[in-house]
Amino acid sequence: MHYLLFAAALRKDSVNKKLINLAANKLQEKNIDVDLADFAEFDMPLYHGDIQVNEGIPAGAIEFTKRMQQATGVIISSPEYNFSIPGTLKNLIDWVSRINPMPWKKQHILLLSASPALVGGNRGLWATRIPLEGCGAFVYPDMFSLASAYDAFNDDGSLKDASLQKRLEDMLGQFTEFAAKNK
Amino acid sequence: MHYLLFAAALRKDSVNKKLINLAANKLQEKNIDVDLADFAEFDMPLYHGDIQVNEGIPAGAIEFTKRMQQATGVIISSPEYNFSIPGTLKNLIDWVSRINPMPWKKQHILLLSASPALVGGNRGLWATRIPLEGCGAFVYPDMFSLASAYDAFNDDGSLKDASLQKRLEDMLGQFTEFAAKNK
Amino acid sequence: MHYLLFAAALRKDSVNKKLINLAANKLQEKNIDVDLADFAEFDMPLYHGDIQVNEGIPAGAIEFTKRMQQATGVIISSPEYNFSIPGTLKNLIDWVSRINPMPWKKQHILLLSASPALVGGNRGLWATRIPLEGCGAFVYPDMFSLASAYDAFNDDGSLKDASLQKRLEDMLGQFTEFAAKNK
Amino acid sequence: MHYLLFAAALRKDSVNKKLINLAANKLQEKNIDVDLADFAEFDMPLYHGDIQVNEGIPAGAIEFTKRMQQATGVIISSPEYNFSIPGTLKNLIDWVSRINPMPWKKQHILLLSASPALVGGNRGLWATRIPLEGCGAFVYPDMFSLASAYDAFNDDGSLKDASLQKRLEDMLGQFTEFAAKNK
Numbered sequence: 001m002h003y004l005l006f007a008a009a010l011r012k013d014s015v016n017k018k019l020i021n022l023a024a025n026k027l028q029e030k031n032i033d034v035d036l037a038d039f040a041e042f043d044m045p046l047y048h049g050d051i052q053v054n055e056g057i058p059a060g061a062i063e064f065t066k067r068m069q070q071a072t073g074v075i076i077s078s079p080e081y082n083f084s085i086p087g088t089l090k091n092l093i094d095w096v097s098r099i100n101p102m103p104w105k106k107q108h109i110l111l112l113s114a115s116p117a118l119v120g121g122n123r124g125l126w127a128t129r130i131p132l133e134g135c136g137a138f139v140y141p142d143m144f145s146l147a148s149a150y151d152a153f154n155d156d157g158s159l160k161d162a163s164l165q166k167r168l169e170d171m172l173g174q175f176t177e178f179a180a181k182n183k
Numbered sequence: 184m185h186y187l188l189f190a191a192a193l194r195k196d197s198v199n200k201k202l203i204n205l206a207a208n209k210l211q212e213k214n215i216d217v218d219l220a221d222f223a224e225f226d227m228p229l230y231h232g233d234i235q236v237n238e239g240i241p242a243g244a245i246e247f248t249k250r251m252q253q254a255t256g257v258i259i260s261s262p263e264y265n266f267s268i269p270g271t272l273k274n275l276i277d278w279v280s281r282i283n284p285m286p287w288k289k290q291h292i293l294l295l296s297a298s299p300a301l302v303g304g305n306r307g308l309w310a311t312r313i314p315l316e317g318c319g320a321f322v323y324p325d326m327f328s329l330a331s332a333y334d335a336f337n338d339d340g341s342l343k344d345a346s347l348q349k350r351l352e353d354m355l356g357q358f359t360e361f362a363a364k365n366k
Numbered sequence: 367m368h369y370l371l372f373a374a375a376l377r378k379d380s381v382n383k384k385l386i387n388l389a390a391n392k393l394q395e396k397n398i399d400v401d402l403a404d405f406a407e408f409d410m411p412l413y414h415g416d417i418q419v420n421e422g423i424p425a426g427a428i429e430f431t432k433r434m435q436q437a438t439g440v441i442i443s444s445p446e447y448n449f450s451i452p453g454t455l456k457n458l459i460d461w462v463s464r465i466n467p468m469p470w471k472k473q474h475i476l477l478l479s480a481s482p483a484l485v486g487g488n489r490g491l492w493a494t495r496i497p498l499e500g501c502g503a504f505v506y507p508d509m510f511s512l513a514s515a516y517d518a519f520n521d522d523g524s525l526k527d528a529s530l531q532k533r534l535e536d537m538l539g540q541f542t543e544f545a546a547k548n549k
Numbered sequence: 550m551h552y553l554l555f556a557a558a559l560r561k562d563s564v565n566k567k568l569i570n571l572a573a574n575k576l577q578e579k580n581i582d583v584d585l586a587d588f589a590e591f592d593m594p595l596y597h598g599d600i601q602v603n604e605g606i607p608a609g610a611i612e613f614t615k616r617m618q619q620a621t622g623v624i625i626s627s628p629e630y631n632f633s634i635p636g637t638l639k640n641l642i643d644w645v646s647r648i649n650p651m652p653w654k655k656q657h658i659l660l661l662s663a664s665p666a667l668v669g670g671n672r673g674l675w676a677t678r679i680p681l682e683g684c685g686a687f688v689y690p691d692m693f694s695l696a697s698a699y700d701a702f703n704d705d706g707s708l709k710d711a712s713l714q715k716r717l718e719d720m721l722g723q724f725t726e727f728a729a730k731n732k
Contacts (some may be wrong), residue, residue, distance in 0.1 A: 091270030453640030
């Protein structure tokens with residue numbers, strides 16, 4: 001039993017990478033194995049129907065699908081772009097959805113978001129639920145949205161706000177319990 | 184006064200290309216000038232914050248912005264992918280939104296969709312409104328969703344269903360009136 | 367183990383009542399007990415903060431909560447009003463959400479919709495997921511949307527389209543398995 | 550030329566009433582007439598198809614429609630309930646949408662929200678756009694969301710945060726310009 005984790009951000013200094021690292025650490029502290037991936041490992045072009053027909057599904061989408069299917073669940077930390085899902089993450093969902101049978105079906109997914117804004121990345125996560133649930137995934141109802149993220153982390157990677165840190169840990173505990181039971 | 188039109192699909196035989204061609208023809212019949220673009224003209228990588236910092240906004244996003252700002256309004260025909268906006272179209276919105284001042288602000292946009300499904304691409308269009316309106320665009324309230332699109336067109340590019348064809352023409356008339364008045 | 371079922375429609379001849387009756391019959395055929403409620407049993411005023419303070423939670427919301435908490439899961443068949451959730455169903459969600467602790471949390475919910483339109487009531491169901499999931503419910507990813515509902519039923523209450531009927535039965539089976547396992 | 554304003558909240562001490570009062574004052578300072586309504590003036594039962602058939606559209610929905618149609622535009626300040634539109638406001642939209650021809654069509658609407666939460670009521674406003682735009686209304690792209698509203702107002706009804714106050718005034722100016730030009 002292990003979990004696949006990644007931040008849906010390519011930038012090196014992404015706050016979503018910090019948040020997913022924190023989530024990975026917390027799982028490992030509870031002796032839960034993690035496959036902590038970098039989004040760049042799942043490199044793929046913009047979706048193009050003719051590429052699919054002529055060259056097949058890109059290697060990055062196949063690699064992601066394999067890693068997801070080996071895991072008990074997936075934890076994604078995603079930025080919000082323009083009140084919605086990043087085009088990059090949607091592009092991953094779109095390519096993976098072209099694999100048959102539908103790889104997202106019955107996968108267990110927890111969504112996190114870190115944002116420099118006061119409002120957090122919550123609206124982006126709501127937009128992310130729709131294609132995932134539409135593809136049949138069990139997206140955990142609770143989601144974690146970290147606002148003002150540039151100033152949210154201690155040097156050791158934990159959150160300065162202890163109640164937020166506890167909320168994240170509780171959510172990870174509840175999600176992994178749900179995924180393990182329901183799988 | 185002219186309109187920028189494109190189908191948010193890269194595939195050569197896209198039904199959204201057929202639909203945007205029909206829209207372009209109908210505008211031209213009314214002596215309205217069109218800039219009928221191919222989505223591939225706006226080629227750009229997946230959004231990557233480090234690329235933005237190190238290499239700047241990609242040429243495709245700059246070209247799109249220039250063409251949009253010269254036009255009175257924009258008409259997009261987009262497929263629906265997984266109940267939502269295509270990653271490719273969202274990626275265009277994301278890159279363009281990084282240009283300052285915000286290029287989408289106060290642009291007039293009409294959304295069309297063609298889909299082989301019975302349900303049409305309506306849910307994808309609703310997901311497309313959010314980032315565009317969040318960026319300040321006037322997205323026309325009415326949207327046109329063509330269902331069963333593989334069998335919807337006559338050989339001359341018009342719609343077999345005359346009432347649908349009239350609905351499209353009326354919507355184009357109302358949208359261009361709105362954009363011209365409000366610009 | 368039993369399920370609470372209701373149609374979120376007050377009208378006597380509602381197609382959503384027909385659909386929820388069919389769902390109830392299918393569960394009973396598999397020896398699963400049902401509590402088939404009428405939406406009118408959960409009568410309550412429009413939400414009003416002063417009523418909550420002065421008179422407390424209305425009896426209909428308390429009754430609904432009790433019945434939901436006794437059940438393993440809830441199945442709702444809801445019409446779509448204006449591309450979204452009916453005000454009546456949202457009003458029920460709002461009142462119930464004022465009860466402490468949050469009654470929706472960790473409830474298992476399956477959403478169905480019947481609509482006279484060609485498109486079905488799918489967009490309304492997507493709008494219904496948001497408040498339920500926001501309140502912590504496990505809303506089953508798959509949803510059943512019956513289009514052209516005035517002409518969809520046989521006299522015995524089954525669906526004329528055998529593949530749709532099978533799809534409904536399969537979804538009921540998968541949902542009840544999920545709810546029973548995860549509860 | 551005048552505007553219809555109301556808070557979609559029945560509670561006497563609603564922060565949305567404070568916000569709509571502020572908006573009304575700002576319009577009047579610019580010599581724009583306002584029809585500042587109380588939500589309770591548009592009293593109506595929960596939507597019920599049989600009531601519509603047997604008793605017709607309720608007086609509150611007819612009154613609202615008359616007042617809206619006399620105005621150049623409508624400004625609504627609405628709370629967010631459970632990440633979405635209040636059932637009460639949706640119920641108004643639903644009843645009014647049953648009047649023929651569709652009263653919402655081509656109405657100009659600006660959405661505001663006040664919320665005691667840090668996040669503001671922004672998600673509720675996004676859920677409110679959908680039925681209004683689906684019914685053909687021009688919902689202004691920019692929306693105003695006031696967070697931490699219990700502590701946001703001065704005794705004279707203005708906002709403590711001068712930059713927020715300016716943002717509201719600018720938005721009112723841009724919306725009324727848009728509505729007057731496009732009407």
